[in-house]
Amino acid sequence: MRLMRHLSFNSLCFRLPDGGEKCQYALTFADGMLTLNVCSGTAREGRSMRNHITVFLLTAAVALAFGSISQAGAGVQQYWERAQQEDYKSPEELQAQHAREVRKGQFYRELMRGNPNAKSVALTFDDGPHPQFTPQILAILKKYNVKATFFVVGKMAKQYPNLIKQEAAAGHVVGNHTYDHVNLTKIPLGDISIQWQKGNDVIKRILGQPPCFCRPPGGDYDRAVITAASANGLTTVLWTDDPGDYAKPGDRVIEERVLRRIDNGGIVLIHDGIQQTIDVLPQIIEHLQKRGFKFQTVAEMTQECAETIPASKPKTPGSIPSLKIR
Ligand SMILES: [Zn+2]
Structure with missing residues (x-):
């Protein structure tokens, strides 16, 4: 979850001549060290995108955690199998x-x-x-x-x-x-x-x-x-x-x-x-x-x-x- 603390979701919005709004959304990592433009659209679309990205990052973090746990388990199992040979x-x-x-x-x-x-x-x-x-x-x-x-x-x-x-x-x-x-x-x-x-x-x-x-x-x-x-x-x-x-x-x-x-x-x-x-x-x-x-x-x-x-x-x-x- 440390990863989440270094990530932020930023937006820059412009008001269009026809009264509408256009926003540019970006993922920023480690205080601007890396910025990734992810989408542009209306403010509503941006909020929806932000929710999607949050869910994606949380899922990735959980998968990584489980991956490292099961990898450790696999390491122990491999050790016992090797020891028996x-x-x-x-x-x-x-x-x-x-x-x-x-x-x-x-x-x-x-x-x-x-x-x-x-x-x-x-x-x-x-x-x-x-x-x-x-x-x-x-x-x-x-x-x-x-x-x-x-x-x-x-x-x-x-x-x-x-x-x-x-x-x-x-x-x-x-x-x-x-x-x-x-x-x-x-x-x-x-x-x-x-x-x-x-x-x-x-x-x-x-x-x-x-x-x-x-x-x-x-x-x-x-x-x-x-x-x-x-x-x-x-x-x-x-x-x-x-x-x-x-x-x-x-x-x-x-x-x-x-x-x-x-x-x-x-x-x-x-x-x-x-x-x-x-x-x-x-x-x-x-x-x-x-x-x-x-x-x-x-x-x-x-x-x-x-x-x-x-x-x-x-x-x-x-x-x-x-x-x-x-
Ligand atoms: Zn032994």
Whole structure:
């Protein structure tokens, strides 16, 4: 509506020798910066034209407003569709990458798995928050008194801050999954830190404190990605168990894959945004609880790992345990 304040409808009228009246009408924009002659005619015709133009401008303004709202909605939808097509590194690939780092003596602030001697697992939900799915996940976790970790996308968190508040209020850990959900190994070096930092800033604005954990989208990371995360105060968390729920293989398949691979210190990668995962979440939790597994957040898992790390382990400044993966 700001546009309307800068527009005016002016008229200049002449009395004709025959007693009639002729007017020139113009639309003037920004105090005469642009004048557009729109019509000429009698004063009555001018008033009618002015009404028509007012209706036209109001309609255009409303259409523009709706256009930008639906464009934002389309952007969110596109993000979720893209996120679900993401290519993930398999646990084996992550283990191989980690083994290479260890061979090179590179010990990063990263959590590959929890304590292999403890019967504990971490459920991690990526890609939210999502107004349709996050409340369902929170309700199930509450019912079973399970604490989990949510790796949230900054731009989604900004749109749904209340969901982030609910996650934190329920005792779950909120981690950074970048601001735009991009493959960090495919963007310019300088932008990597910006992604972590912007994600941190959004979470800090909502919760009052920045996150301590992050997860690179797709598990795509290299030295630059993990160093930038560390410089932003973040410990990178990967996973040991990926049932591929983003491909929607069916709730039974998701359940079977999670349970088949689960082991001590397991970190399960699932998604906030997949109904099949939600449908099968109660069964997964019940099954694991029956088998004696305890659920931890990645913060609890890291704490436990830090306590189990041998003192002789090579360390770099700010490093946390890179536990040996089987
Ligand atoms: Zn993701």
